[in-house]
Amino acid sequence: MTDDTAPQESATAWRMAGIVLIALGLYFINLAQTLDGVYLSFGLLVGLGIALAYTPTIAAAQPWFTQRRLRASGIAGSENMNLHLIRRHSLLALVYGLVLAALVGCAAPPRHAERFDQPTASAQTPLSTKRQEVVMQAMAMLDRNYVYNGKKLHTGFDCSGLVSFVYKESAGVELRGSASDIANKTRAIAVNAAIPGDLVFFNTLGSPNSHVGIYIGSGKFIHAANERTGVRIDQIGADYWAKRLEGYRSVL
Numbered sequence: 001m002t003d004d005t006a007p008q009e010s011a012t013a014w015r016m017a018g019i020v021l022i023a024l025g026l027y028f029i030n031l032a033q034t035l036d037g038v039y040l041s042f043g044l045l046v047g048l049g050i051a052l053a054y055t056p057t058i059a060a061a062q063p064w065f066t067q068r069r070l071r072a073s074g075i076a077g078s079e080n081m082n083l084h085l086i087r088r089h090s091l092l093a094l095v096y097g098l099v100l101a102a103l104v105g106c107a108a109p110p111r112h113a114e115r116f117d118q119p120t121a122s123a124q125t126p127l128s129t130k131r132q133e134v135v136m137q138a139m140a141m142l143d144r145n146y147v148y149n150g151k152k153l154h155t156g157f158d159c160s161g162l163v164s165f166v167y168k169e170s171a172g173v174e175l176r177g178s179a180s181d182i183a184n185k186t187r188a189i190a191v192n193a194a195i196p197g198d199l200v201f202f203n204t205l206g207s208p209n210s211h212v213g214i215y216i217g218s219g220k221f222i223h224a225a226n227e228r229t230g231v232r233i234d235q236i237g238a239d240y241w242a243k244r245l246e247g248y249r250s251v252l
Contacts, residue, residue: 119194119215119248130171130252131197137170138162138214138222144231146224159212162224162231163199166214173251183209186249194248200236201246209246 127135145156151164160179167173175182183201194200196217204211213223216233224231234241 119191119217119219127196128252131195133170134166134197134214134252135216137166138216141166141231142222142233144224146227146230150224157224157231159224162222163212163214167251171252175251179212180207180209182212183246183249186251189248189250191248194250197252198248198250200248202241202244203246204244211244215248 141157141162144153144162146158147156147161148158149161150156150158151161153165157165160175160177160182163179163182164175167175175185177185179201182199186199189198194215196215198215200213200215200221201209202211202213203209211223213221213234215221215236219236220233221236222231222233225234236242236245
């Protein structure tokens with residue numbers, strides 16, 4: 001006589017594991033709605049939970065001809081057939097669950113920071129000649145190479161090197177040192193007082209004012225981003241930057 005409780009206990013354990021994974025996946029998706037690139041990761045967790053929860057059901061619901069074919073193949077005994085069906089169809093259930101979760105995750109639209117305050121002064125404040133020249137010089141540096149500790153036009157820039165070069169060439173202002181050093185040499189201004197030509201600082205390395213760019217208006221800034229993209233324009237309100245924004249500072 002075979003013990004029928006073992007397959008039942010196994011199926012129950014699978015379902016419980018699946019339900020826990022589904023709950024965790026849904027919880028983390030809700031928790032991380034404002035983070036980039038997490039929908040698919042946690043969506044896959046949901047898919048795995050779906051697969052684990054429903055694999056025993058799929059195996060138990062196989063048509064009669066499938067069981068007959070298994071018997072013809074020499075797989076005898078109800079317990080052996082159940083195990084074989086679970087192994088065979090668990091992969092199929094997993095694939096279906098992961099595909100469904102991936103489609104849901106990829107379809108989730110990019111989120112932007114909901115409480116990001118845009119500078120408003122630039123719409124009413126006429127720009128001085130120096131500020132206009134700072135913005136024009138910064139625009140001329142687009143697509144230049146990123147080089148760590150770089151401060152020269154012919155080699156490339158890092159974030160502080162770009163700011164130092166642009167301010168020296170366009171406004172005759174010396175701003176040497178790291179992003180943190182530049183922050184210490186400039187004055188803090190309110191968000192709604194920032195206008196093109198001011199500096200915007202971020203915490204990207206786990207320390208205050210570890211990245212700097214030049215604000216050019218309309219919620220955008222120019223900075224030396226990384227070796228892959230070089231000098232580029234980004235939106236301050238994008239998730240990555242909005243979450244790391246330290247504030248605006250001015251020297252003009």
